[in-house]
Each structure stands twice: as C-alpha cells, then as structure tokens.
Amino acid sequence: MGKALDGVRILDFTHVQSGPTCTQLLAWFGADVIKVERAGAGDITREQLRDIPDVDSLYFTMLNHNKRSVTIDTKNPEGKQVLEALIQKCDVLVENFAPGALDRMGFTWERIQELNPRMIVASVKGFGPGPYEDCKVYENVAQCAGGAASTTGFDDGPPVVTGAQIGDSGTGLHLALGIVTALYQRTQTGRGQRVLAAMQDGVLNLCRVKLRDQQRLERTGVMKEYPQYPNGKFGEAVPRAGNASGGGQPGWILKCKGWETDPNAYIYFITQAPVWAKICNVIGKEEWATDPDYATPAARLPRLKDIFAEIERWTMTKNKFEAMQILNKYDIPCGPILSMKEIAEEPSLRKTGTIVEVDHPMRGKYLTVGNPIKLSDSPTEVKRSPLLGEHTDEVMAELGYSPEQISALRTAGAI
Numbered sequence: 390m391g392k393a394l395d396g397v398r399i400l401d402f403t404h405v406q407s408g409p410t411c412t413q414l415l416a417w418f419g420a421d422v423i424k425v426e427r428a429g430a431g432d433i434t435r436e437q438l439r440d441i442p443d444v445d446s447l448y449f450t451m452l453n454h455n456k457r458s459v460t461i462d463t464k465n466p467e468g469k470q471v472l473e474a475l476i477q478k479c480d481v482l483v484e485n486f487a488p489g490a491l492d493r494m495g496f497t498w499e500r501i502q503e504l505n506p507r508m509i510v511a512s513v514k515g516f517g518p519g520p521y522e523d524c525k526v527y528e529n530v531a532q533c534a535g536g537a538a539s540t541t542g543f544d545d546g547p548p549v550v551t552g553a554q555i556g557d558s559g560t561g562l563h564l565a566l567g568i569v570t571a572l573y574q575r576t577q578t579g580r581g582q583r584v585l586a587a588m589q590d591g592v593l594n595l596c597r598v599k600l601r602d603q604q605r606l607e608r609t610g611v612m613k614e615y616p617q618y619p620n621g622k623f624g625e626a627v628p629r630a631g632n633a634s635g636g637g638q639p640g641w642i643l644k645c646k647g648w649e650t651d652p653n654a655y656i657y658f659i660t661q662a663p664v665w666a667k668i669c670n671v672i673g674k675e676e677w678a679t680d681p682d683y684a685t686p687a688a689r690l691p692r693l694k695d696i697f698a699e700i701e702r703w704t705m706t707k708n709k710f711e712a713m714q715i716l717n718k719y720d721i722p723c724g725p726i727l728s729m730k731e732i733a734e735e736p737s738l739r740k741t742g743t744i745v746e747v748d749h750p751m752r753g754k755y756l757t758v759g760n761p762i763k764l765s766d767s768p769t770e771v772k773r774s775p776l777l778g779e780h781t782d783e784v785m786a787e788l789g790y791s792p793e794q795i796s797a798l799r800t801a802g803a804i
C-alpha cells in the first residue's frame with residue numbers, strides 16, 4: 390500500500406524537539422525526510438539525557454523515526470553547494486534554528502526561491518514578529534509566554550507548566566499542518582511559500598478557551614465554574630483553575646482506594662448534567678436528584694466543593710479501574726489518572742500502534758509513541774531513527790555525486 394506523502398522530499402534542518410516532531414509526522418505519512426546534521430556532533434539531543442553511554446539517547450531516537458541522516462557542514466563553501474543541490478531536489482525545507490541562522494548560512498528566502506521556486510520553507514520560531522522575535526525559546530518559555538502557565542496550577546500556588554509538550558510538540562503539529570496545506574496550495578499555484586509556526590502562537594491556540602474566559606471575566610467579574618466561585622476572589626486576569634473542567638460540565642480529580650501510597654490512585658470525575666440522577670444513585674445520595682439545592686446545574690455550581698467531597702467518599706472505596714468500570718456502566722464521564730508505567734504496559738495501545746517497540750542497532754529494543762494520527766489508506770510503520778550520517782553516501786549518490794566526488798568532499802570537510 391502506498392503512503393499519503395509518497396514522493397514528497399523534505400530537507401530537514403530541524404533539531405531538539407519542536408521541528409523534529411513535525412518532520413517525524415511527515416515521515417510517518419510517507420515523505421522522504423533527509424535530516425541534515427553537523428558532522429561529528431549532529432542534533433544535540435543525540436547526546437542529551439543519555440541512558441546508555443555513547444548511544445543515541447531516547448530523546449533523539451523517539452523524535453527522529455523514519456528519517457535519513459546526512460552530515461553536511463553548512464558553513465563550508467562546498468557543503469553549501471551540496472545543500473543547494475538538495476534544495477533543488479526537495480519540496481519542503483523545515484527548520485527551527487534560532488532567528489536569522491538560516492539567513493546567516495546564506496539561505497535567505499530569496500536565495501531559496503532562486504534555487505527552487507516550488508520550495509516551501511517552514512519554520513518554527515519562539516515568537517512571531519514583534520518585540521521578542523529575536524529570542525531563543527525552549528518549551529517552558531513558550532508555555533509561559535503563550536498563556537498556559539498563568540492558567541495552570543492552583544489558586545494559592547505559583548504558575549505551573551504542564552508535562553504535555555505543547556510548546557514543542559504542539560508547535561510541531563501546527564507546522565506539519567501548515568506544510569501539508571502549503572503543499573496542497575502548490576498543486577494549484579505551482580509556487581512555494583513560507584510557513585511560520587511561532588511557539589507562543591501555538592500554545593495560545595491551545596489555550597484558546599482561556600482567552601474566552603478573560604473576556605467573560607471582564608464582562609461579568611465572575612466565572613461560576615471556576616473553583617474561586619463562590620467564596621474566592623477573582624482578579625483582573627483569568628485565574629488558575631486547579632483541576633476544574635474547562636467547559637460547562639464541572640469536573641475534578643478525586644482520590645481512589647490506595648491514594649495514601651500510590652501517587653496516581655485518582656480519577657477524573659465529571660458531573661455531567663444528563664447523568665446527574667445516576668451519579669446520585671451510585672454514590673448513595675438519591676435525595677440530591679430531586680433536592681432543589683442540587684437538582685439543577687445552576688443550583689449545584691456554588692456547592693461543587695461539597696458535592697465533589699461527597700463523591701470522593703465513594704471513589705475512595707474503589708480503585709480507579711473499579712470506579713471507572715462502575716461509572717461507565719451509567720455513562721458517567723470519568724477517567725483514571727494513568728501513570729507512564731501503566732500506559733507503557735497497556736496492551737490496547739500496543740495493538741493500535743500508539744505505543745510501539747522499536748529495535749535499534751546500538752541500544753536494542755525500546756518503546757516509543759507511534760503515530761497518533763491513523764490514516765486508513767496510509768498506515769504507519771515506525772522505523773528506527775538513523776545513526777549520525779548513516780545515509781550521507783546514499784543521498785549524495787542520489788544527487789548525482791560520484792564515489793570520487795563524495796570522497797573529495799569528505800576530505801575537504803564539506804560532508
């Protein structure tokens with residue numbers, strides 16, 4: 390079976406996390422992703438957080454599946470010529486260097502257009518145009534600047550960043566969508582274009598509901614689904630909402646049996662309005678179904694703290710999986726707090742290819758997250774990440790270089 394992006398060639402200048410997640414997705418959809426790295430060193434993540442000496446780290450291997458690696462010195466004049474040949478042969482250049490680095494290499498948008506007017510140039514940057522456009526940015530900086538940190542955590546504590554890499558991997562996803570959209574437009578126009586995904590913008594896009602709440606707060610001064618209501622104070626900006634649900638169906642994280650020793654013995658419980666009577670039955674508070682203080686969503690809002698405390702008395706008598714099983718029988722929305730250990734061992738995730746075991750020639754077997762997006766006509770086969778420069782000769786030969794030329798370029802330090 391073919392792949393959705395068969396025939397698309399990507400010149401992958403990405404490093405660390407944000408850019409590599411984007412090109413990994415494109416590779417999983419069938420694009421030929423040629424990762425250009427610095428000879429001798431490569432993507433800095435190859436050596437970061439290593440768990441086995443001198444072996445590519447899990448950080449690197451889990452972000453660079455299905456790619457080919459070539460080493461080219463982009464500051465060497467002959468190395469630049471090789472890159473020019475690659476630009477002419479590829480459809481998309483993806484990069485996430487610090488602002489200006491591509492220009493400093495001599496590959497301005499204008500120069501790339503001269504070489505290949507069909508080339509799509511896609512970039513991750515920390516910020517879009519504005520006061521911070523020249524700043525270098527990592528994940529947590531983006532979470533802070535994009536509104537996630539100020540709205541995450543509890544009211545009486547400091548801002549908190551989330552473990553989900555919404556700044557890096559989130560922006561990589563945004564960029565991947567921009568790239569396939571530009572490829573689609575190119576089928577009509579014949580022209581390439583620039584695609585920019587700024588990490589601050591990507592995080593803010595994922596925090597869209599918090600900008601909604603900012604405007605609600607300014608209009609009404611209060612947001613009744615927030616834990617600050619009715620006893621706490623609202624300030625001028627959207628406060629941290631703890632574990633409250635974002636929408637109109639109140640939810641909270643509740644203790645389950647074993648919480649005293651297991652940090653993840655918790656369940657997320659949503660008091661969805663249509664199943665309120667069933668919730669009352671399950672927790673043994675049948676009278677709440679008709680009591681005017683509890684029977685309607687509006688009546689419950691000022692009492693959510695007490696309501697969740699009562700529900701928790703019930704959830705604490707069950708482990709999170711038992712609670713999940715019982716609640717699901719009644720269509721009560723809930724979810725166990727799963728640890729990474731539990732996720733790694735979950736057979737259904739292995740079955741769907743969301744968790745995949747990969748074999749690597751130097752590290753042996755390891756687990757990775759496979760493609761979370763499943764296409765029925767373009768199934769993903771997760772292949773190990775490349776060793777540094779593993780495909781230099783192969784790609785050079787495809788560009789038309791003879792073995793003698795390749796060897797001369799190697800001696801000159803260009804590749």
Ligand code: CAO
Pocket residue numbers: 404405406407408425426427428461462463464485486487488489490491493494513514515524525526527528557
């Ligand atoms: N051969 C020779 N030189 C190379 C090369 C190659 N193959 N590949 C890269 N380089 C050079 C670049 O030309 C650049 O040189 P100059 O600074 O002289 O122009 C240099 O290596 C390093 O680029 P960088 O500034 O991007 O790297 P850094 O480690 O200093 O910064 C980061 C890293 C992530 C902060 C920065 O790249 C950045 O802000 N990127 C955009 C935002 C982003 O993606 N952040 C998420 C990262 S994941 O958490």
